[in-house]
Amino acid sequence: MLRSNLRHALMATVLTALVVIPIFGLHLERAGGRTVVQPQWGFVFWACALVFVVQMLRPLLGKRLSHLAWPTLPPVSGSQRMGLVLAALLIAVSWPFFAGRNAVDIATLAMIYVMLGLGLNIVVGFAGLLDLGFVGFYAVGAYTYGLLFHWAGWSFWEALPLAGAASALFGFLLGFPVLRLRGDYLAIVTLGFGEIIRLLLVNLTDWTGGPDGISSIPKPTVFGLELARNPSVEGGTTFHQWLGLEFNSLHMVIFLYLMALALAVLTLWISNRLIRMPIGRAWEALREDEIACRSLGLNPMKIKLSAFTLGAMFAGFGGAFFAARQGIVNPESFTFIESALILAIVVLGGMGSQLGVIIAAILITVLPELAREFSEYRMLMFGLVMILMMVWRPQGLLPMQRHHIEVRT
Amino acid sequence: MSELLPQLIQQLFNGLSLGAIYALIAIGYTMVYGIIGMINFAHGEIYMIGAYAGLVTLSVIGTQSGLPVAVVIGLMLLVSALLTGVYGFVVEQVAYKPVRHGPRLVALISAIGMSIFLQNWVALGQGARDMAVPSLIPGAMRFGTEGGFEIYIPYSRVLIIVVAVALMIALTLYIKHSRMGRASRACSQDMHMANLLGIDTNRVISFTFILGAMLAAVGGVLIALAVGKLNPFIGFLVGIKAFTAAVLGGIGSIPGAMLGGLLLGVAETFAAAYISSEYKDIVAFGLLVLILLFRPTGLLGKPEVEKV
Amino acid sequence: MSTPLLDISQLSMRFGGLLAVDGVEFSLQSGEIFAIIGPNGAGKTTVFNCISGFYKPSTGRIALEGRDIAGLGSHTVATHGLVRTFQNVRLFKNMTVLENLLVAQHRHVRAGFLAGLFNTAAYRRSEQEAIDQAVQWLDHMGLREFANREAGNLAYGHQRRLEIARCMITRPRVLMLDEPAAGLNPQEKKDLQGLIQQLRDQHQVTVLLIEHDMSLVMGVSERILVMEYGKPIALGTPEAIRNDARVIKAYLGEE
Amino acid sequence: MLELRDINTYYGAIRAASDVSLRVNQGEIVSLIGSNGAGKTTLLMTVCGNPRASSGSVWFEGENITNLPPHLIMRKGIAISPEGRRVFADLTVTENLKMGGFFLDNAEIEAGIEHVFGLFPRLRERAHQRSGTMSGGEQQMLAIGRALMSKPRLLLLDEPTLGLAPLIIAQIFEIIQTIRKEGVTVFLVEQNANKALQIADRGYVLENGRVVLEDTGANLLANGDIRKAYLGA
Amino acid sequence: QNIKIAMVIPATGPVTQYGDMVKEGVTTAVEMANAAGGINGKKIELVPVDDACEPKQGPVAANRVVNAKIGYVVGPVCSGAAIAAVPIYNNEGVVAVTPSATSPALTEGKNFQFIFRTIGRDDQQGPAAAKFIADKVKPKKVAVLHDKQSYGQGIAASVRDDLKKAGVNVVLFEGINAGDSDYSAVITKLKSAGVDFVYYGGYHPEMGLLLRQSAEQGLKTRIMGPEGVGNPEINAIAGPAVDGMLLTLPADFSANPKNAAIVKAFKDKKRDPAGAFQLSSYAAAQVLIDSIKAVGDNPSKVAEHLHKASFDTPIGTVAWDKKGDLKSFEFQIYQWHKDGGKSLATK
Ligand SMILES: Nc1ncnc2c1ncn2[C@@H]1O[C@H](COP(=O)(O)OP(=O)(O)OP(=O)(O)O)[C@@H](O)[C@H]1O
Ligand SMILES: Nc1ncnc2c1ncn2[C@@H]1O[C@H](COP(=O)(O)OP(=O)(O)OP(=O)(O)O)[C@@H](O)[C@H]1O
Ligand SMILES: CC(C)C[C@H](N)C(=O)O
Ligand SMILES: [Mg+2]
């Protein structure tokens, strides 16, 4: 027992050394025009020592850990549930008035990801279609507003429905040819489409501003009143002037947050209805067995397209809002890694689980922000956490609780 | 007008040398996919680590060591392949093995996490900035008339093609005839059944990851020598391209990966040459979409038969 | 004889070099129970696949009440009232028994998308109708007590029944069963025989059956088609088939 | 030759085998019968090491193989034709057979293939077809043939006659007897008990994961309860 | 209570070298000011903020500055990130002085009150380059490449337009992807087109690769770039192929005897006063400090003061127009050498 343990630990230590040496142990430095190696054996040693100790202790730790149960939600009745939802909403609406600007700002971002996560959840979680190009629709939404503003001076509120519609249309048109493909082929084609959309945005420089995108996009107005220090047009009235308040940029931040919250809640409500409707059942059935569905007369193409289109639409809304919040859209915001992040939210939350997706979205946006101090290690940790979460909790934070219709038996 | 042909040849060569790299990396994707049905998103990072390992080796030896260039390059390839192979092994053990029996998306997310991790791992260890790689093999073969368009075939790129082709032939033979190769074939069909035939599936999987990583390392070293610059983020784009190549050729098929890689390299180069380099990536992905629409399982992929 | 409900003529299906179905011809009268038997690999399932639209036949005509439906696409064929089960049960395993039956009624739901989104009265009524319908079938099949269980957890025999119920709830005209008795024990087989007859009698459905279990086939079917190597080699009543020398040699074996 | 002692096997929280003890002697045909979900497959796979027994032990030729990984168990002279056949769908019939004899040299493989083709002439006709496209019965023959390729001393068969035509079923039972004559011990899992008990030396009856009866094949066949429950009489 | 100034610079990503240059300049200025007693007794504290020179990160960095309640910024360094970020600085009342972002789009037509720069614009740099090419090099066929980003493409377009005006034959104008590593297709294309001069608008990593791969492919033309390629790192990437590269740079003020004290302060800390942006960064920090001294720690007043006053800095006497651009600035043409040095180009 101990022997095999030791052998295992030694093996792990050797591997650690081999892994650490080329990246940390032999540090490359510039010396004049040449590159030289500066050994840092201390680091290698500590890494090896750490791995050795952990590996030796692992059998002990392993036993402990496996006994740690994951907290599960207590069952709640329908009315309790309503109460909880209302309470959560109340808190969500009121806290920004007491919180700091930074926190509200991050929360707004989190809400955008909630919206995106719930949108992708329809496609991946409900309908089981692996979409790696979701960010493409997000981009379409963002650029729809950006371009409409830039070329036609549209306001956010005018552009928002169109952004959703444009993304949905894209989803529909792209979905049409590609949804025949299965599993991973679908994944890679959607990835391809996502990239193509981004590359077009980069290269249609005359239209889209190329890599730099479109900037100075205005924030949403409150019933036509701008939340800005000075009106953008001579003679306009701004929100604070109208209310007779001192200008405070915090107003804008809170307003944006509340809007994001409203959009996220709307998304939640719709997707929550969808999964209970016949279409939701059809998605689920299709995910389980397409052939059986066909034999029952369900048209897989139509059903998949509906999921794809709806998901895209939510991405479009999210995109338009993102453009308004950032004040700038550029292709860099819509790289594949963004798709991966949204997908990670869905999987981490527990595919199909809406509450899980919400929690995961908040975690994934807030955690890296909390780790700002460790800026260098931030992304390293982020990747690591993604792996560990998958290893420890493959079913997601809150695995989907299927919604049943029950009958008396 | 007589210059059109040499220009075409030059571009073809450019495309093939780029494609050879894609192919080397695509093989890693395809093998892993073939066996455990997962898209190893961190494979591009493995390639990047291979390039770094090569540069570290070179820097340890020193550019003025007096050793013959061939020996230096040989050492770089060898050491990098070994170290990167270890990476392949460790990555599988840490991030994929524990989730192998879960839903496939879980493995995919784990792989994406691994990809982010490795990028920043190298960024922390070796710095996020560009590293320059000295050109060890200057010079080029030259064809054509003085004064007209001369075809330049840089030796560094000749090396890419020669090594890549040699490795691919060796690999194909190996998979076909060795016992390990046959075991991988069985595993890629039905892992569980292969296990019931007495095949050690864990070993086959590790072997696959190691081999794929080694090929990627060779690609990394060769391309670093040829183009002269690397940073911790080069793996990502190349990885996506190589993956695209693998799918283009029919994922799971090794000859498909080679074909896909070369095709993608040439298509990209020609797009840059005859349309505009602004559109080369669009052409690459457009090609992918088109081919999949008409051949839903890639060029050499077996059509999916679902027997109802 | 009246015009047949389903008329198959010169049906062939080629896979590369293999002619899996070769000139199969038969017709179904409305309300008939008709069986296809034959050695493994004879092409029985392939005939089913062609009829139900999963394969596009290489040649031949499949006429439903005189209208050619060959190559229409499986979900379209199903909407014309030809519904099938599969050689290996294909239920929606993670959905409940009830939900399996609700999914099957997808086409019959009338309330619109927005009605569903806002949960209007009309929508709730249509949902309730679907549920009532499903419960009726569950009662009918003796599956009521499992209504809220996950389909994948049912005993195999019950899964087979559920699959049949799921077909029936789409109100089919032709019910096609691919080896419904495989994996059932003798008692269950007997029950199945009763069920098939009952469905035909009470619900006027025409049954097309593939089966290797001879007691079931001989007990339930009115006419039998025997296939070998893709070709029809005999067609007739159970009596005639049982005594056909060629069928005995190719399929039944001497007892 | 094979002995199971107090085996318990779980799938998560579900106990699929409870305190099962049974033995298969050298040269016997032993049938394990039981209805759907009784745990027959589970028990057979426990012998192969996947899923692993959570308590109890498995002995093969006097050696405790309970904790060996599956591939090492299968190299000890055991072969299985698993539930669902699991032929390598993209490989041809011949390639499938070659995989069955993975650890043999070429000459032995050639001989093995000839042997299998002798048993199943239908497979010879289909030698170069991709096995995924073959009919159920053909695939079943292939699965048995593949298991025989490794020259096992113990052959595990999981419902080898499921979905087969009457003629083929008869053939398969004949082949099982032929194989036994060639010196292979056979442990046969069947749901359709009639034939299985006819050819068996001994049989076990499994209900809800427990062995409820053990006797010679002939006696079980004559047993009234068994006839009622499993033979439909 | 210290007075905080944020340095918004690329600390990660491909062009961190420019971040280092700016950091050297600003740090020196602040160290000198603190050594001289700070601002009315208060110390000045530098807060580095990373924007990786990515447009996407520009607003993120800006929000961090705002959220940390910092009123003064030196930066952003790159035009792309700056263009994305400045609306926020302006709206939030943060004074931003960039020592290096040269794109005209940053300030043109924007009506900002809080944004300034201590460097010239690309519509001064481009014409300077074009004039040199047309008058001194006199090429027959010119190709203009760029990296599609606001800085690179902006300056490339400006050079192209001026070249055309001067009657030079521009046969190719094309974008390449920053971050790619293989440009052989484009180089073959240049060769095929028979160009004898190339202008590249962008940053040094791509320029380095273009030089190196051009040499390997036997493209024997001179290549010119803007100040964004002027960085010793290019020698490592391009190797000997860099020799003879042309580029526009701000004048080398380190040679000016008036700056002797400052140059010494740089050299004492082993910093390079002759680099492209060190002294403009010094100037950016200095004008902020001087203004705070003059009108107090109030960003709005500082911005007003900057618009009105003029300052004596190592890059000369500076004053701003309404847009926040320098009233005058001069770029010079340099030639780069294998050893990392540079000299004024004459032909
Ligand atoms: N992978 C699994 N995970 C969870 N439960 C399982 C799994 N496989 C089998 N079971 C359960 O274990 C029990 C025994 O199943 P097993 O497959 O061994 O039965 P069997 O006797 O072989 O039945 P059959 O005749 O259908 O093949 C069943 O209740 C089944 O639902
Ligand atoms: N998709 C396919 N591609 C190639 N060949 C196929 C395909 N589907 C079926 N076949 C071949 O067609 C023949 C008939 O197969 P089919 O499944 O129809 O037989 P069956 O009569 O249903 O047999 P069983 O009773 O075993 O189910 C077989 O030889 C099979 O290999
Ligand atoms: C640091 C500099 C190279 C920045 C460049 N002048 C720009 O405007 O982007
Ligand atoms: Mg069949």
Ligand SMILES: [Mg+2]
């Ligand atoms: Mg079983």
